[in-house]
Amino acid sequence: MSEGSKKNNLGLMLMELLKERSLSMRKLSELSEIDTATISKIINGKRKASPEYLQKFAECLGVPITDLFIAAGYPIExxxxxxxxxxxxxxxxxxxxxxxxxxxxxxxxxxxxxxxxxxxxxxxxxxxxxxxxxxxxxxxxxxxxxxxxxxxxxxxxxxxxxxxxxxxxxxxxxxxxxxxxxxxxxxxxxxxxxxxxxxxxxxxxxxxxxxxxxxxxxxxxx
Known part of the structure; x- marks a missing residue:
């Protein structure tokens, strides 16, 4: 799997989670204390999500951090x-x-x-x-x-x-x-x-x- 597709997988997952929870990127920014522009770049595959960011996303969106790490392309297995x-x-x-x-x-x-x-x-x-x-x-x-x-x-x-x-x-x-x-x-x-x-x-x-x-x-x- 290419680096770009890994990033895109995370972006798609985040967008789906935001939709399910009726949250905007701005609201996720407030909850996670991560700049909205940074979140946008991660979702659009223009920036790699750090482990710290993934931890915050998992906490704010209520999902297992393993799911986000896999989507982000980290070698979990x-x-x-x-x-x-x-x-x-x-x-x-x-x-x-x-x-x-x-x-x-x-x-x-x-x-x-x-x-x-x-x-x-x-x-x-x-x-x-x-x-x-x-x-x-x-x-x-x-x-x-x-x-x-x-x-x-x-x-x-x-x-x-x-x-x-x-x-x-x-x-x-x-x-x-x-x-x-x-x-x-x-x-x-x-x-x-x-x-x-x-x-x-x-x-x-x-x-x-x-x-x-x-x-x-x-x-x-x-």
Whole structure:
């Protein structure tokens, strides 16, 4: 598929979405805070939509960001195949993938994910943190389009958190993992799709390991 046809696919999709929602480009500009002229150029195939713009379009138009990325010509299928093995990837492999994307130039480390989880672990024990999880989890799932091998784990974690199944320590860990997924301030920004969810998958893995370690410790102590 040529570059021009990819851009045109996105333009056609955006025009159809605007029509379905009875929105003008000017109104989309107000909602997304993207200049109307820029939106017009993207729709007419005169400008490539950046991941940041696609993220905003997805949020304002209420569609999975995967749909927009595919229409814009980003290599979703190839990245998703690599993402399915993300939990088993080494830090070096993840760093190489990030660098090859040309969308992220910072250094990735497991320690940075752990540090963010520790911060969220404190926040999840507040009423505001609990409400954020309960009120925002489903919306975030819808925006993501339920992609990724870690989604089923997240759903299980959410049910445990919602039903308060676990010790205070376990619920704090689970909440931290859920907040990491929900909130956009990640080690790797979520808009860098789909690799923006590599760190979310790793965060879930870290939480699952800690929960398992805690369960094994309880069994040994009995």
């Amino acid at each position: 190839q990245q998703q195949e690599r993402q399915h093995s993300d939990i088993h990837m080494s830090v070096d492999s993840i760093q190489n993938l990030l660098e090859s994307s040309n969308l992220y130039d910072k250094k990735f480390s497991i320690a940075s994910v752990e540090q963010q989880l520790a911060h969220y672990e404190q926040y999840t024990q507040t009423e505001e943190g609990k409400e954020t999880i309960l009120n925002s989890f489903e919306d975030k799932l819808q925006k993501v389009g339920s992609i990724g091998p870690f989604i089923s784990n997240l759903k299980d974690m959410f049910e445990r958190f919602r039903l308060r199944k676990g010790t205070p320590r376990e619920l704090a860990l689970i909440g931290a993992g859920l907040l990491y997924f929900i909130l956009p301030v990640d080690v790797i920004p979520d808009y860098i799709f789909p690799i923006g969810y590599l760190d979310d998958a790793i965060a879930v893995q870290l939480v699952m390991k800690l929960l398992l370690k805690g369960s094994n410790g309880e069994v040994q102590n009995k």
